[in-house]
Every structure is written in structure tokens, then in C-alpha cells.
Amino acid sequence: GAVVSQHPSRVICKSGTSVKIECRSLDFQATTMFWYRQFPKQSLMLMATSNEGSKATYEQGVEKDKFLINHASLTLSTLTVTSAHPEDSSFYICSARTTSTDTQYFGPGTRLTVL
Amino acid sequence: QKEVEQDPGPLSVPEGAIVSLNCTYSNSAFQYFMWYRQYSRKGPELLMYTYSSGNKEDGRFTAQVDKSSKYISLFIRDSQPSDSATYLCAMSAPGANSKLTFGKGITLSVRP
Numbered sequence: 001g002a003v004v005s006q007h008p009s010r011v012i013c014k015s016g017t018s019v020k021i022e023c024r025s026l027d028f029q030a031t032t033m034f035w036y037r038q039f040p041k042q043s044l045m046l047m048a049t050s051n052e053g054s055k056a057t058y059e060q061g062v063e064k065d066k067f068l069i070n071h072a073s074l075t076l077s078t079l080t081v082t083s084a085h086p087e088d089s090s091f092y093i094c095s096a097r098t099t100s101t102d103t104q105y106f107g108p109g110t111r112l113t114v115l
Numbered sequence: 116q117k118e119v120e121q122d123p124g125p126l127s128v129p130e131g132a133i134v135s136l137n138c139t140y141s142n143s144a145f146q147y148f149m150w151y152r153q154y155s156r157k158g159p160e161l162l163m164y165t166y167s168s169g170n171k172e173d174g175r176f177t178a179q180v181d182k183s184s185k186y187i188s189l190f191i192r193d194s195q196p197s198d199s200a201t202y203l204c205a206m207s208a209p210g211a212n213s214k215l216t217f218g219k220g221i222t223l224s225v226r227p
Binding site for chain 2: 002004101109
């Protein structure tokens with residue numbers, strides 16, 4: 001149980017385009033989902049917390065207009081990187097928090113490369 | 116002082132060795148403790164989850180929590196090359212939107 005999927009697993013796009021990443025909890029409902037960014041050989045950096053049906057809470061320094069988060073249902077959250085630039089290239093990972101325990105299950109990650 | 120300190124690595128051990136990974140923390144509000152394993156280019160995988168002081172065993176893995184000393188450990192018995200990965204400790208306080216605070220992670224290499 002507690003499986004989280006992400007799609008796509010890898011995306012390459014041109015500078016200036018927008019990219020949408022989906023995060024789904026497959027076998028449980030997640031009222032809270034989290035989006036992280038990870039640079040090579042570094043730990044995860046929390047970008048934002050999203051609750052179903054409400055606006056996401058962004059961490060300091062994360063541009064909310066650039067990283068649009070939508071949590072439309074208890075099993076789906078999306079992250080849209082708008083007007084992507086090469087410096088947005090990174091590994092993006094989502095997690096979903098189960099309501100039964102205070103822990104998070106992570107998706108497999110999405111590697112974004114912006115040319 | 117960082118909220119969570121994790122022993123720096125990397126760590127290299129021979130196959131079959133017992134591995135001990137450790138983290139200390141300073142925030143008394145932390146009540147939930149987790150260990151994640153992350154293979155290269157993959158998302159973290161939950162290995163162990165505990166919320167009380169003491170030991171919790173799952174196969175070759177044992178998680179130990181000492182809240183009085185603010186210290187947690189993960190022991191891996193009979194280590195295998197497939198255990199080679201980065202291990203992250205993480206902890207959180209109670210609350211619906213409570214965030215995970217991670218250690219920096221330690222890269223373990225198990226030599227055949």
C-alpha cells in the first residue's frame with residue numbers, strides 16, 4: 001500500500017515553455033501533498049505544501065507564480081513550471097501524507113531538463 | 116545548530132557487515148521519526164517509521180529512537196550490495212500540515 005506515482009518521469013523542454021507534472025496517490029487518499037526539489041548530491045528542498053481544495057503554501061524563496069500547484073482531488077496534485085528556464089532543470093519529487101499516520105510517501109520523481 | 120544533524124559520509128562497508136546510521140535533533144516537538152532510502156535518480160522510499168522511544172525491527176532493519184537524548188539510529192544487519200543507496204533520516208512534529216525535516220543524507224556503499 002501507500003503508492004505514489006508521478007508523471008512524466010522525465011521531460012525535456014525548450015526554454016519559455018510550461019511543463020505540468022502530475023502526482024497521484026494510487027491506493028489512499030491524501031489531504032496533503034508536498035512538492036520537493038532536489039539538486040545532485042543534496043537533500044530534498046521543500047517547495048510547497050498543498051491541501052485538497054485550497055491554495056498551496058509556498059516556502060520562502062519559491063515563486064508561486066512560477067510554480068503553480070493545484071490539488072483538485074484527494075488523489076491528485078499537479079505542479080506546473082511556467083516559462084521554464086535552464087535554471088529550473090532539476091529533480092522534482094512529490095509526496096503524499098496519509099491521514100492515518102504522520103508520514104509521507106514519495107513519488108519516483110520527475111527529471112526536468114530545460115534547454 | 117541545525118534542527119537535524121546526520122553523520123556525514125560516505126560510508127563503505129563489506130558485504131555482511133552491520134551498518135549503523137545516526138541522526139541527532141534539537142527540536143523537542145518532533146514526535147515522528149522516519150528513515151528513507153533513496154537510490155540514484157529515484158524518489159525516497161520509506162524504510163522505517165516510529166513514534167515512540169525504543170526499537171522497531173523489520174527484517175534486517177532496526178530503528179532506534181531515544182527521545183531523551185534526541186538521537187535516532189538505523190541498523191542494517193547482514194548488509195547487501197543492494198543496500199547501497201543514500202539514507203535520509205526525517206522527522207516531524209504532530210499536525211496536519213507538519214513538514215518533514217530531513218538530515219543531509221549519508222551515502223552507503225556495500226562492497227561485494
